[in-house]
Structures are given as structure tokens and as C-alpha cells.
Amino acid sequence: MEVKKFIVSFFRDFVAILSEMSPYLLLGFFFAGLLYAFIPKQRIEKYFSGKPLRSSVLASIFGIPLPLCSCGVIPTGTAFYKNGASKGGTVSFLISTPQTGVDSILATFSLIGLPFAIIRPLAALITGITGGLITSAITNNENDNRVYKQEEEKHKSFIQKISDVFRYGFIDFIQDISKWLVIGLVLAAIISALIPNEFFELLNMPPIVQMLMILVVSIPLYICATGSIPLAAILILKGISPGAAFVFLMAGPATNAATITMIGKVLGKRSLFAYLGTIILGALSFGLLIDYVLPIEWFTQIANQHLGHNHGEHLSWWQITSGIVLMILIINGYIQKYRNSKPQLNNQINISTMEIKTIKVEGMTCNHCKSNVETNLEKLSFVKNAKVNLNEKTVTLEGDKIAINIAKETIESLGYKCA
Numbered sequence: 321m322e323v324k325k326f327i328v329s330f331f332r333d334f335v336a337i338l339s340e341m342s343p344y345l346l347l348g349f350f351f352a353g354l355l356y357a358f359i360p361k362q363r364i365e366k367y368f369s370g371k372p373l374r375s376s377v378l379a380s381i382f383g384i385p386l387p388l389c390s391c392g393v394i395p396t397g398t399a400f401y402k403n404g405a406s407k408g409g410t411v412s413f414l415i416s417t418p419q420t421g422v423d424s425i426l427a428t429f430s431l432i433g434l435p436f437a438i439i440r441p442l443a444a445l446i447t448g449i450t451g452g453l454i455t456s457a458i459t460n461n462e463n464d465n466r467v468y469k470q471e472e473e474k475h476k477s478f479i480q481k482i483s484d485v486f487r488y489g490f491i492d493f494i495q496d497i498s499k500w501l502v503i504g505l506v507l508a509a510i511i512s513a514l515i516p517n518e519f520f521e522l523l524n525m526p527p528i529v530q531m532l533m534i535l536v537v538s539i540p541l542y543i544c545a546t547g548s549i550p551l552a553a554i555l556i557l558k559g560i561s562p563g564a565a566f567v568f569l570m571a572g573p574a575t576n577a578a579t580i581t582m583i584g585k586v587l588g589k590r591s592l593f594a595y596l597g598t599i600i601l602g603a604l605s606f607g608l609l610i611d612y613v614l615p616i617e618w619f620t621q622i623a624n625q626h627l628g629h630n631h632g633e634h635l636s637w638w639q640i641t642s643g644i645v646l647m648i649l650i651i652n653g654y655i656q657k658y659r660n661s662k663p664q665l666n667n668q669i670n671i672s673t674m675e676i677k678t679i680k681v682e683g684m685t686c687n688h689c690k691s692n693v694e695t696n697l698e699k700l701s702f703v704k705n706a707k708v709n710l711n712e713k714t715v716t717l718e719g720d721k722i723a724i725n726i727a728k729e730t731i732e733s734l735g736y737k738c739a
Contacts, residue, residue, distance in 0.1 A: 326513050334509035335643065337431070337550045339635050342642035344430040345546065348423025352387030353489025355422065357481040368405035368413065375409035376452025383417035383448060384441045385425075387493055392688030393418045394582050398734045399692045407591050408456030414583065415598060416448030418573040423493075424545035428569075431553040435618040436566070443570055443606045451598035458590045495653040496686040497544045502650065504547030508554040521559035527611040530564035531604055538571035538603075539596075540580075545573040562619030563607030570603040578683065582735035658711065674704065677717045677724055680739035681731055684710055689736075696730055703727065 367378040388396055393414060401410040420441045429437035476484070520530070543551075552565040575596065584592040610619055684693060690708040693715055697706035705718040717727060728738040 329513035330509050333512040334505060335640075336635065337508055337512075337553070338505055338646065339639040339643040341427045341430050341550065342646045343639055344426035345423055345646060346642055348387075348421070348426040348546075349489040349493060350485070351385075351422040351426075351489075352493050353485035353487075355385060355387060356488040356493075357484035366404075368400050368409035370406070370409075372406070372408045372453055372456035373449075375406050376412040376449045376456070379405070379409040379412035379452060380416040380445050380448030383413045384420050384444050385422045386417055387421050387423055387489075388417050388688065392496055392686050394579055395689045395692035395734055395736075398582065398586050399696065401586060402696065402733060406456065407459045407462075407587050408452040410587060411455040411583075411591055411595050412448040412452030414579065415451045415574060415595060416444040418579075419444040419447075419545060419570055421545050423497075424549065424573075427546050427549050431549050432556065432565075433619070433621065435614070436562075436569070439566070439606065439610070440569060443566075443602060447570075447598050447602035450602065451594055454598060455587075455591050455594040458594060459588065462588065462590070490649055491653055491656055492687045494649050495657050496688065497546055498650040498653055500542070500544040500547035504543060504550050508550035511551070511554050511558065515558050517557060517559070519558045520555070520561075523559075527561040527563050528604075528608070530561050531567045531607045534560075534564045534567045535571055535600065535603060538568050539575045539600075540577045541572050542576040542578065543572045545569075548572045556620060561607075561611050562616065563609070563611035565619075566610055567603045567607045570606065571599055574599050578685075586733070586735050674718050674720060675722045677722050677727070679715050679717070679724070679728060679731065681708075681713055681715055681736050682739065683736040684708060684713060686710075692734060693731060693736070696734060697727060700726065700730065 367382065368375055397410050397414045397417075400413060401407070405413075425437055425441060428440055525533075548569050552569050555568070556562055556565050580592065580596070583595055681693070684690065687710075690710055693708050694706045697703050697715065697717065700719075700723075702722050703717050703719040706715055708715045715731070731738050
């Protein structure tokens, strides 16, 4: 392919895919902000303990719509466990949450249709409950030596909550997923420009072989539920089986090297076995269901309609406008992130009587990491204020007679590593 032709095709495909997704993503970000502001995690974590079936069902139901990216679910799930959630409930949450989210469900509908948009949360619910029940059964005899303290919910006015809706939905959440969303869009545009349509059909690989290949790639891969959608849509267009595309949609966001390491460290090897086994068997089962039981046209019509030949020519003005708005919000997210890179300690505290300590922390990647580290450190009696700098990978503590070893133990119990 000529370089000029490839570049033109790449930008055309990038704009088309971005514009198709953007209106639904913006609506999803708004709903994400509503969930964050009006249903805070302190209100739902109390349901993550108790009888295995109850905790697994509730953790999965609460986790499915939550706007957490693949990296954000790690510290949030760990914080739930530290604050009293059962291992079964925690694993249910870790399985179901990253597969979906209100933003990714809407974006799935926009690019690859209603059947995929329905089966994604259904698969997340079933695998989440199954994984939680298995975890509860195989870890039932493990000792629980945790000492935890419930986090008190901070009461906010309605105006403050409305402000949180837009701050979280259109700044914080976009900061967390923008990197992987852009990577997904770029890779999808490259594949669309380079690989001929129906390419995978010409390879004549059975669907189950395609699923196993996708599974091997997906398990260690780090990608968010929303970022996986354009890649799955393009793969379907290029001839991969819808079932194999679903394996990617499910296993890609739900598993990655960081999550695997954290679960093994915090919850133990048995929980990790239940987590990985449930996702692998669940992804293959739903993939086989799509390819061999359900009508194939349910899962191919929409992708071919939106992303087939001459896609981009039917874009409306509001889709293009939404794409521009989304790119502006992504750029603004990076500007805000670097503008706020220096930790601002509480100036009202009399710093002459306070110690200030800084700890280098590896593994913090998003605003959920920041929030969970700060919240858990500020529960310590000797910490008055904790501020995370994501760019420098540090946390600065302000307090009285700071026990640095206890602070490091608290951080590492969340799945991070202190230098």
C-alpha cells in the first residue's frame, strides 16, 4: 500500500470510528458522573460481605455499571476488601466491573450493535457471580486476620454533587481511560487501513482456534472496556468470528498482568485461580454460544453497516461535533493532570508542628489509585493529610510522629510497591 494512501485511509478511519462512538461515550461519561456523585462506593461496599451468594450477586450487580477502567478497578477492589468485603464479593467485583461500565455499554451499542451490548453485561453478571461463589467455596477455611475501619461517607450538598458529576465524568474519568481509548482507536484505524476485509475468513481458522489465540493475547493485555470496542469492531469487519471478538471484549479488560499480580498478593493463590479460571471458561463459553448457537447476523450486521466500505461518508454533523468535543476533553484532561501534578498540602495546618514525609510508590496509574491511597493513609492516626502525585509516583504525608513503616505497609496492602 502506498504511504499516502495509507495515511489518508488511516485518518479517515480514525475520524469515522471516533465520530461513531463519541455521542454515546459523552452520554456514558455523564451517567458515569451521576453514578460517582450519587452512589459513592462507601454506600455499596457494605453489601460485599455476608453470605457467598448474596455478596457475589450484589457485588456483580453493583460492579457492572460502575465507571471503572481496568486500572481503576484494582485499587477499588482492594480497598473494598480492606474495608471488610469478603474474598468472594471482591472477586465478583473484580471480574464483573472491568468488563463493562455504563460508558462502554453505550459505546458497544454504537459500534457493534444491541446484541453485543446486551450480552456483555449478561456475561459480566454470570461470570462475576460464578467466580465469587467459587472463591467463597475454596477459601472458606482461610483465616481472616484483617483489621479494618469503615470509611465514613462525606455528606455533600446537591450543588456539590452536580459539580462532581461533571468534574468526574468529563475530567477525572476521561483522564483515566483516555490513554487506552486513544490506543484502541489508533490500532483499530491502522488495522482497518492495512488489512483487507474478510482477511481472517481467508485464513480459514475454526472459531475455537481463533478464540484460543485471542485469549492468549488478551489475558496479559492492558486495555479498558471502552478501548477494546473499536478493536473488536474492526476485527469482526476483517473476518474474525464474533465469538472470538467477544473473547477479546471480555478477557482483555477483565485480565491484565497488574490485576493478576494484585489478586495473588492481596487475596491469595486460591482466589487468583478462581478469578482466572472463571474468566477463561466464561469467555470461551460465551464465545462458543455466539458462534454456534445464536444467529451470526446478530453480531456482524451492525459492524459491517457502520465500519464497512465507505464508512465515514454517512456521518452526521452531531457525530462529528461530538468527536471534536471528545478530543477537546481528552486534551483538557491531560492539561489538568499536569497542571495539578504538584501536591498541595493543607495550608491551614500549622506545618511548624507537623512532619512531612514522601514515599515513592510504584503501580499507581489513575485517579482511583490516587483516591484509594490517600483515603487509606488518612485513616492512620498519625496522618493528617496525604497527597499523591501520579506523575512522580509519590505520596506526600503530613502528620505527627509519622510511622513510615506502617504507612508503607498500608500502601503495599493495597497492591502497590513502595521503593
